[in-house]
Amino acid sequence: MLAVKKLMKIMLIVGARPNFMKAAPIIAAIEERNQKLAGVAQPSACAGAGQAKLVLVHTGQHYDQAMSDSFFADLRLPKPDVHLGVGSGSHASQTAEIMRRFEEVLMREQADAVVVVGDVNSTVACALVAAKAAFNSEGSRPLVAHVEAGLRSFDRTMPEETNRVVTDHVSDLLFVSEQSGVDNLLREGIAPLQIHFVGNTMIDSLLASQAKAERSNVLQSLGLRKSEGGDDSGNGTARYALLTLHRPSNVDNRGTFMSILEGLEELSQLCPIIFPVHPRTRARISEFQLEDSMRGIRLVSPLGYLDFLCLMKNAFLVVTDSGGIQEETTCLRVPCVTVRENTERPVTLTHGSNVMGGTSGDSIRQAVRKQIDAPKTVSCPEKWDGFAAARIVEVLITAIQTRRLATAGSSPSSVDRARGTTDGSEHLQVQ
Numbered sequence: 001m002l003a004v005k006k007l008m009k010i011m012l013i014v015g016a017r018p019n020f021m022k023a024a025p026i027i028a029a030i031e032e033r034n035q036k037l038a039g040v041a042q043p044s045a046c047a048g049a050g051q052a053k054l055v056l057v058h059t060g061q062h063y064d065q066a067m068s069d070s071f072f073a074d075l076r077l078p079k080p081d082v083h084l085g086v087g088s089g090s091h092a093s094q095t096a097e098i099m100r101r102f103e104e105v106l107m108r109e110q111a112d113a114v115v116v117v118g119d120v121n122s123t124v125a126c127a128l129v130a131a132k133a134a135f136n137s138e139g140s141r142p143l144v145a146h147v148e149a150g151l152r153s154f155d156r157t158m159p160e161e162t163n164r165v166v167t168d169h170v171s172d173l174l175f176v177s178e179q180s181g182v183d184n185l186l187r188e189g190i191a192p193l194q195i196h197f198v199g200n201t202m203i204d205s206l207l208a209s210q211a212k213a214e215r216s217n218v219l220q221s222l223g224l225r226k227s228e229g230g231d232d233s234g235n236g237t238a239r240y241a242l243l244t245l246h247r248p249s250n251v252d253n254r255g256t257f258m259s260i261l262e263g264l265e266e267l268s269q270l271c272p273i274i275f276p277v278h279p280r281t282r283a284r285i286s287e288f289q290l291e292d293s294m295r296g297i298r299l300v301s302p303l304g305y306l307d308f309l310c311l312m313k314n315a316f317l318v319v320t321d322s323g324g325i326q327e328e329t330t331c332l333r334v335p336c337v338t339v340r341e342n343t344e345r346p347v348t349l350t351h352g353s354n355v356m357g358g359t360s361g362d363s364i365r366q367a368v369r370k371q372i373d374a375p376k377t378v379s380c381p382e383k384w385d386g387f388a389a390a391r392i393v394e395v396l397i398t399a400i401q402t403r404r405l406a407t408a409g410s411s412p413s414s415v416d417r418a419r420g421t422t423d424g425s426e427h428l429q430v431q
């Protein structure tokens with residue numbers, strides 16, 4: 001009988017703020033699976049069989065307390081096993097530095113799989129390293145799995161679009177959060193067996209954290225609990241809008257930044273706009289001397305995950321250029337205006353609470369009016385049900401086991417067969 005190594009090793013990469021909530025449910029699902037297996041009585045020779053060891057790697061792309069540490073606390077993430085401490089830099093230098101430092105770690109750890117999430121520089125850097133690694137003379141390398149695969153804005157001026165395309169095309173397993181992702185990957189020639197429509201791990205985190213977010217005191221600390229006779233949204237909370245802006249195309253150009261602010265003037269007369277400011281944006285506001293153009297907009301420091309969730313849930317309207325917030329507002333059924341010309345998350349438009357506002361003063365004003373006058377009816381996108389990470393872990397473990405058996409020579413499957421699954425799970429069947 002074939003001896004299969006007992007512990008599988010899965011490396012999970014996080015680096016920037018939007019990665020943390022996408023990764024947390026995957027860690028929880030691996031732990032839960034391990035605990036279940038540990039509870040099953042096994043002969044002592046097989047103890048630990050089928051369990052997976054998680055190696056959490058933080059690249060250090062984001063490093064501030066507010067951009068990283070507070071998310072570890074809020075999401076109860078374990079301390080990273082490895083911290084690459086890369087920090088900020090130009091795209092090339094940041095990506096290259098992550099690659100250089102991660103390669104050393106991967107060669108040492110020889111993981112069975114490297115899981116990357118989202119579309120930040122850390123995602124593409126580690127996926128590239130893992131796809132080209134060779135642990136031995138036969139060229140064994142880890143499986144590369146991309147969580148949130150297939151999303152496309154079709155706007156190659158966005159650094160994230162390049163990151164998504166490259167990551168998807170070097171990955172073996174593509175875990176998709178909405179149908180458009182499946183369609184895009186198939187159109188780009190990715191094999192159907194590699195594509196797994198599993199749902200959205202960011203929504204797993206949101207659903208798991210909602211009760212804790214309710215207990216946040218951010219509304220009180222920002223003075224947004226209803227004051228006597230104040231404007232009330234109906235649940236004891238003052239009416240306010242929530243704004244986030246950090247995309248270089250919006251905030252690195254003074255003219256564009258100004259027209260977005262102009263588009264929000266009317267809204268700011270209706271209710272206060274709370275604006276947790278990303279470090280990049282904070283630097284531009286000061287560089288462009290935009291402080292005086294912020295009338296009615298209340299600048300606050302970046303918030304932790306639970307506080308931000310609480311603010312989103314109770315907002316009258318959210319205005320954003322973030323990708324993830326479009327999804328979170330859809331799940332929370334809070335009207336959202338996206339100040340961009342395109343979105344890689346079209347399900348938030350077709351099913352969700354999102355409308356595109358563009359970046360001109362006029363188009364933003366129109367979109368805000370539309371959302372105030374007639375907020376959209378929202379239906380929850382398919383598989384945004386809190387179980388995406390569990391589906392991912394099942395597919396991943398099966399793929400690792402299949403590949404181990406194939407490389408050990410006992411299975412008729414080729415190594416490439418391990419790109420698919422053998423458990424009849426949610427992968428796309430080729431007819």
Ligand code: UD1
Nearest residue numbers: 016017018061062063064067088089120121159160279280
């Ligand atoms: C990155 C991601 C973007 C994601 C965003 C969420 C890429 C290409 N972009 O953009 O997709 O939506 O994170 O925040 O990966 N800084 C700090 N402290 C930090 C991190 C950054 O002060 O902890 C400052 C630095 O001056 C840095 C700037 O913010 O130069 C921008 O950070 P960077 O990681 O380069 O890109 P983001 O704009 O955050």
